[in-house]
Amino acid sequence: xxxPVETVSAWSPFKQSVFRALWIATLVSNVGTWIQNVGAxxxxxxxxxxxxxxxxxxxxxxxxxxxxxxxAGALADxxxxxxxxxxxxGWMTAAAAILGALTLAAxxxxxxxxxxxxxxxxxxxxxxxxxxxxxxxxx
Numbered sequence: 181x182x183x184p185v186e187t188v189s190a191w192s193p194f195k196q197s198v199f200r201a202l203w204i205a206t207l208v209s210n211v212g213t214w215i216q217n218v219g220a221x222x223x224x225x226x227x228x229x230x231x232x233x234x235x236x237x238x239x240x241x242x243x244x245x246x247x248x249x250x251x252a253g254a255l256a257d258x259x260x261x262x263x264x265x266x267x268x269x270g271w272m273t274a275a276a277a278i279l280g281a282l283t284l285a286a287x288x289x290x291x292x293x294x295x296x297x298x299x300x301x302x303x304x305x306x307x308x309x310x311x312x313x314x315x316x317x318x319x
Contacts, residue, residue: 209269213304216276217241220297223283227290240294244301252306264306271303 194200221237228234256264279296282288 212276213272213300216279216300217297220279220293223279223288224290224293227288227293233290236294237297240298241301241304244298245305248302248305256306268303268307272300272307275300275303 194203217238220241221234224234224237275296279288279292282292282296
């Protein structure tokens, strides 16, 4: 006996307000991170024409993920998920805001253009090192 197959839309998860809010917050956070990465690299090109120094900005952003993944994962497993999310998002926002304020005040140098993305990358490593012990609830 053939029963009709129920079709599910790809947009159906957005009917859940919690999923929709989390998806929008993640989108805004990722776009902000991308803007900060491009801005930091662009800032370095205005200070130096060396392609190595410009590439070091991207290295400074991604190196903490490589170096801190294991220790951050161990730490993230013992910390409350909500507090971890708030702390890391605040940390990344502060690093980007400090770099922006230094740039607006014309106080940015090569060291700050490399170090501040490194600090933001450290928070990023901690944020994405979390391995959930329980699956997400089904709605």
